[in-house]
Amino acid sequence: MQYSFHLEAYSGQLSAKTAEAVEQVKAYFNDPSLQVFVWDEHHIVIATSYNVSLPARGSIDNNILAVEPILVKIALHRYPEAAPLIMSDRKTFPKSRLPHLYYSDEGKPAVLCLVRGSLDEWFATKTIGDLLIIAAQWFFKAAIGTLVTDNNEFDPVRLNTSLGKHVFKYETFRDIVSENRRFVESYPLALILSSAYTGEAENERAFKSISDIPFISLDKFREAISKVENKSRDHNSKVLPFYSLLIWDPDQNEEPAYFTNLPANYGELKGFLKIRGIDIAEMLSALKVGNVPLRSLLVMTHAIKRPYKVIGYEGTYEFFTYTLILNDDFSGLVNDEEEVCISSHSQPFTAEQASSLSNETRLAETLYVGAGSLGSKIIMHDARSGKNVLGVVDHDSFQQHNIGRHVLFSNHVGRKKSQAVVEEIKAFYELDATNNFVFFDRPISFVKNEEVAKYKLIVDSTASPGVMHNLIERQDVINARYAKCEIVDCGEIGLLYLQGSANNPRMDDLIYLACYLAVENSELANWRIGDADRELDVLDIGLGCSSVTNVMADDLISFHGAAFSQVLAAYPFEDFLKSGFIYLNVFRKSADNFPQISNKRYCVEPFEVYESKNDSRWTLRFLSGLSRKLLDLCNSHAPNETGGILIGIASYKTKTLHIYDVIEQPADSTSSPVAFNRGIEGLANLVDDIKYQTGQVIGYVGEWHTHPMNLETLSGQDMVSIEKLQVINKQIPIPTCAVIVTKNKIIPFIYD
Structure with a gap:
């Protein structure tokens, strides 16, 4: 039996692009008689079939036939922005046994997953013919058992419809289940500390899960959550803490089949879990008796043990999150007709992921002195690259005019720059330990030596000679490499200095040397000659810039900040273990207003x-x-x-x-x-x-x-x-x- 046997022929008018797509499908299969059917009010389908080249002994597990009927689903009004979908027209298609399919309920056609990432983006540079070739290859690979080539790993279920995001660390949930860390011994259940945000909850139903709660710690957690809830009500906070559940099969049975009928309501969920040894109704009742305050947002994450490591994750568990949104806080009973929504899993942004995305490993514990327009940009480059030990020193407040060139936004006006920047970084890594992101809202001279000595690299982005002299005097005590950066010549030159080890060459040696190098470097000469006639208060960007006299584009500052960040990422500077250096970064504009970019590096040996x-x-x-x-x-x-x-x-x-x-x-x-x-x-x-x-x-x-x-x-x-x-x-x-x-x-x- 085929789905197309019960479809009506399409008789409406097609747009020129959609009509062309239909003709391309007919041309690919060399069959002008292919019929076009109505799928729904927004889509048509074309029924056709592939001739699949099977192995001599037939397809693996007889999953694929020699002739596979398909439906090519095309959007009436959104093609070609929306790519066509390839669906099986066979009602007996074994979608529970095959990977690389989007989830679809029982009685619905299997939808082929043909590319990793967005099919729409892939199709933007492809043709219908390209799509059909890929689909033909899909059936051939399915026949010979090579759809999954990731070292015999398990392809996770692809949910193409879900309600919001459940953000949690896969490793955290994996360890809870594999270690059988139960909230109470009687049930395969962990109580999870979670939180939602009002804006996210209203728009995308996004929520985050942090860690499991041991039974002996419940009272402490309950008290802490109560305080947060009271604060939320009093101060209109966006944070909404709640308890969620993590449940698993007590026997840890492996499930190799793909789901084709996930529960749509609470009654179906109870039955779905019951056959896996989980009595969710009894668990919820026990939690109510135990005075665990479950809310109207009832979230349950189910761990399914797969036979192999799940692709993209470090473990064999696949997690499905079922969300019920009740009218009132949980009272002990849930109506069987209550709708169950499936929330997709999203890994949180972590320092490890940041390092992977940036393809860098920045391990140096770094103290930034100055969180102004330049310093804040370098700090954020570091933070977004996964550096997890970072301090920020700045006692200035964020002012209205700072909005034009700072990483912070208007919601931080009036706050200390150092505190605001560190809080933004901590927000990146909510599920990581963030104790090593520290701010000092006081001058560097008031930061104790033992605090500064915790860092291996000090980056000074101020234009303050006082800061420089303070750090020079303390180098023998704090024992860190000292780097200083500044932007001069109306933003066209950036200078990064690295003091040598053992305080030699010293930072003031390098700064004056940059001036002397103007004798041989025309770019530096242009700067120095120009500065001789320029007002003092427009020379540098730095910590003490509390006026609007510095005229400089934000993208120029970003350009230099990015260059400095990349140079500093080379710590511990293997080529400069004893020496220092001056890095010159130049951005000039040609007569026709195009950028002319250059750079030069000077190695500076210790002074005598x-x-x-x-x-x-x-x-x-x-x-x-x-x-x-x-x-x-x-x-x-x-x-x-x-x-x-x-x-x-x-x-x-x-x-x-x-x-x-x-x-x-x-x-x-x-x-x-x-x-x-x-x-x-x-x-x-x-x-x-x-x-x-x-x-x-x-x-x-x-x-x-x-x-x-x-x-x-x-x-x-x-x-x-x-x-x-x-x-x-x-x-x-x-x-x-x-x-x-x-x-x-x-x-x-x-x-x-």
Whole structure:
């Protein structure tokens, strides 16, 4: 018998596209006489058949015939957006024994599942002929038993109609059933803590299940749920906690057959479960007697043990959730006519899933200092990639103007950024442990060392020198790699700095080095030259940005944030275990307004650090290689002295001179074994060029000369020169620095 024997011929008008689809089906089967029938008011079907090439001994278990009648179901008004469905026209089709079918009730045709994912999306780039070829292959594979090729795994039932989503961790329910963790010994039943959300419950009937409740803990859970319910009523909370049930066959019998007749009402559900050793009516009555407050949303999840591992899950159980929506809270009895709806299972978003989706494993415990427009984006990239240990430091509040460039939305206006961002992250992973997502709504200087020391990587997205100095001073205690990122040049340049291990190169070394690199890098030069004429309050995006003066597009910030996130994901930075780096990310626009994107990475070896011989408060920090250069110059000019000037920057705040280049003696210099008189030819222009290209940041900071006779102190003439220089340098102001270079030593003298 075939379904099409009882259908009426279609006599209405077809749209041009639907008529074309009918002709394509006829052409594929080379049969212009194929009939078109009415299926329902929205669909037609075409009855035809496949000739299936069977093995010599027939199909596996005689499931497939040599001639298989089919129905091609086409939507009258939604084709081709809605793909045609291929259904079996055979009433005796063994759909309980075959995988890759959508669920259909007894007495309804089997519907073939032909592709993974959305059939409509697949069909958007295919033809009717492609669809029919795939269906022919389906029947052939069914005949030879190769529909399932996933290592002999079980294909789960495909529910094409359901009521909402039941979100739970498969592993949680699997373990409860496999370990037989009963609420009470008498019944194969676990009491589950679940929650719904008012918006989700009204629109999609979505709810989440968290964990089972041991009997001995019921009173504590009942008290906690009561408090949440009271709070929900008082504050109009969206959270609605309730108890649901997880039930299973007490004998754990395997069921290899696919369901063709799932229960539609409570009476059918009782019978369906009864033949599997589950007396649901008795269970519900016992729970009522035990004063377990079941609500009007009555949710029961049934575990079915399959003979093989279920495709897509780590276990042999398949779960079906039956939902009853009662008029009132459960009173102990349920009318047999109450409708039972089936809710589909959805795995919760977990850190493990996030890592899998992003194809990354980000394990570094990270503390973010700054949750502004840039920092919040990098934080969210990390969180959405599955990082599960993350702290956020920011004491600023989220303001109206922040909405334009922040990951947060208007519902968080007035709240602390750090707290709001962390709460959003915790909401991603509701069924994961979220204790390691922490916020600090205070300045970093008020966060204790023992708190900061819990993290392996610190990412500073502020534009605050105070934050930088605080973190530099604490590095020896907190022992974490320190990274800093900023966006400059009106958003066209992003800079990411990674401090070296053992605090060298130090963060301030790197930031000033980025300025000095403008001497050789035109992109950096454009930034530094432009910034020399730009107002201070539009330079950087950072923690202290509480005004609307920063003019910068949100997508530019996102561009740099994404790049920084990818670089930081490389922690522990195997190529930079001791060194630091500067990552330059550039976004310019061409004359015709198209993006021009480039990037460059600078590896920065540890600086060479010297303490001032005359004043231990001061330190000299040479860019790697400069010490060797000075020693070589001493030896190459011996027995005569030589000298020149130091290029860098001096910081009175940190009592540090950062040296990025040494300029050799000008052509008009004179020297002998006991004296050196530095000339001036070309020096002024050279220094002015460096200052111009670096935006007036890097320039002259001191003198150096050699003592090839290995005198390790300043001569009388040296002291005379220093006294003269002090008068000049105090006008700038910079300290007066003189570096003595012997054949094997660098000896700085610094006077402030």
